[in-house]
Amino acid sequence: MPRGRPREAVVDVRLLEAVRTLLADTDYADVSIARISGLAGAGRAAIYRRWSSKPELVFAAVVHGTELDARRFDQGGLATDLHALVEHVVALLNTPVARNALPGLVAELQTSPEVRRRFQTRFIRAERDLIADILSRARSRGELQTGQPIGAPEVHAHLLGMVWAELFLVTDSPVAGDVVDRVFRSVLSTLSLPDHRGPARQGPQPGRQPEDPC
Amino acid sequence: MPRGRPREAVVDVRLLEAVRTLLADTDYADVSIARISGLAGAGRAAIYRRWSSKPELVFAAVVHGTELDARRFDQGGLATDLHALVEHVVALLNTPVARNALPGLVAELQTSPEVRRRFQTRFIRAERDLIADILSRARSRGELQTGQPIGAPEVHAHLLGMVWAELFLVTDSPVAGDVVDRVFRSVLSTLSLPDHRGPARQGPQPGRQPEDPC
Amino acid sequence: MPRGRPREAVVDVRLLEAVRTLLADTDYADVSIARISGLAGAGRAAIYRRWSSKPELVFAAVVHGTELDARRFDQGGLATDLHALVEHVVALLNTPVARNALPGLVAELQTSPEVRRRFQTRFIRAERDLIADILSRARSRGELQTGQPIGAPEVHAHLLGMVWAELFLVTDSPVAGDVVDRVFRSVLSTLSLPDHRGPARQGPQPGRQPEDPC
Amino acid sequence: MPRGRPREAVVDVRLLEAVRTLLADTDYADVSIARISGLAGAGRAAIYRRWSSKPELVFAAVVHGTELDARRFDQGGLATDLHALVEHVVALLNTPVARNALPGLVAELQTSPEVRRRFQTRFIRAERDLIADILSRARSRGELQTGQPIGAPEVHAHLLGMVWAELFLVTDSPVAGDVVDRVFRSVLSTLSLPDHRGPARQGPQPGRQPEDPC
């Protein structure tokens, strides 16, 4: 049992909120520990008592509220599940906070293996497992054949990487609004069939699954 | 005509080589201007005379030797062209220098718009245009139908982003060696074509092609 | 009451000692902040936390141990008091540290008014007041008549300036060892008699010479 | 005889004038070679072809027009000669240019022996020799006794140093306007009488007292 004064939970909250507030309109590199502790009205030591470094703190702040609820992505069909997932991923990464935080955070991943590990388990593996579930359900429904050479790791890298490219690498893209549709169509076309719904039908098209088993 | 003493080309070379030497086994953040100028035997001012900031310098150093030769990717078929391109992109990004430089560089893109512009035109646009050429040739050969909803921007984001994800986001990936094949198959399957290239033979899944025309 | 961690006195000491050590055999201009902080085993910030600029720091280091103890200069007679003072001033200015520091420091006085103010109160005013005391005592003893047109400011400028000239301006002087005696005699001879020439009578005063041959 | 293109005298003039223009309202340290060459419309090399360093250049610029004309200080009497000399010295040192240049210049003297040598011969020795002449004339006129213990070196250090102190060390002096008179009186009072006060009795130089009782 712990002796001494217990940590004040409000300090955790204030710190994480301060990080998010700053990241809302400041780049990762310009968010310094001093500014965070100043905005939160906390001491520097209170930060390092909780997180071992700046990337850990920012990671914790950015992670907040990004829990994957597996049930949201079980909507009865491969296309709908995937569409919901793409929507979710884009929504997560297209936040002002995420846009400011992620590139800097990923840059630090290369240096600090501890954060990398956390990042992997918290984001990467969770998403990949979710995709594996979606694909497995689709397979059991007959939407996907079993021998499919494109598995969860590939779909995951495809999905996440394409969103990343659209948001962080190809920044002069004329239209960023339809990122969800473009990524969704690209990922789906990988798994099933030529997507001959046409650009007009951007919806999840649950009625399309019958064609998939072909 | 330029007045005054001209820049010494050897200094350019020494500086850029110094950057690459340091980036070969040091992270972007740990490559300092002082170390670069020290290793190059140049003064700091010689750096700032040529590039306005550290990301500009690193960008120039990393860009070196990455010119796209369009002829290398005109091999007579969509699959072969794409395979060559994927191989090229992976080769570029999987260099020790690139692995150390790119995450930090992309993080700085968010702050310095000048570097971002250069990055866009030098890397992003060039690649996208190349992909557009490849697709256009395929279309004229009849390998792709004209109404294909997946165009060059999508293929580009797919290809580049997926490589990025494999290399920089999903770093606990068990196998990184077959990145080329996995990305190639994923991109190709998007375009609804049978995979009949040699290397893909290991996983060509001939059983899938019949469904494609579907 | 002060909040936060208090300054460590040992850092003050180490920094000031480092400055004096460097000034013992290096010119003011060659004593850099980096060398000081390096020799003191302190961070640069520790310096700028205490002094706002290099001249402020050097001034603080040079000032150390130069407090005027008025009692040392009350020895019962004008000549002895003055001799002690000249000895003191020469001893202060003829130190290796002072010889290296003072010219550079005085050069910076012209630029930084804050250091100038400090320099004035710490050195100039203190000395002048001490001289005023010495003269006042001499007057009350009858060693000086009251109408004496040469007062403390003049004696001070005479004394200090002459020492300065001997040490820093006339550096090819054959003998520097008897500076004390020469300055002492010069200053004392100034005070010996009422000056009844007056500025108006710039003439040679032939009537006074008969006393000289004694 | 020199081969090649001869130096353009106008460049010398422009450079020296540029230095004086800058020194008219800028401190020595803030007058950089770049600013000088820029203002003069000359190249850096043109400076270093003529003078070996910044202090040499500044010295040359400040020296300009300060030639001592010995006849100006032969006015028929010790007091008048000295008064003229004090006026001259104060006029020289109280120029805006001199006020900005001299402290910095003297600071550099400690480092560069070449400039020091020049400074000595050009300023110090010339003045001292002039004072020696003045005193010698006074002696031959009977204004000074021959055994006078205060000679030209002492008078010189007194005069120059006192002016220096009034102008550069005691900068909070309430009145600077009467510097000439104060220095003149101080110097003259040194010379006009034998040292025969009682107080010197307690002084450290017992050997000198025999003359004192007169």
Place this chain on the structure above:
DNA sequence: CCTTAAGCGAGACGGTACGTCGGGTCTTCGT
């Protein structure tokens, strides 16, 4: 109740990188 361990804000600590500026030298071209 009172000791004790650990929390708290504030801020000093050593170290390091940044970008600017200055000095003195060297190299271009044209005169």
Place this chain on the structure above:
DNA sequence: ACGAAGACCCGACGTACCGTCTCGCTTAAGG
């Protein structure tokens, strides 16, 4: 060989940041 222009190396400056440590104070839990 001069002229202007400007690149060259070196190194100082002052600011900012990181992660640690040290103050005095506060807050509980355990004796």
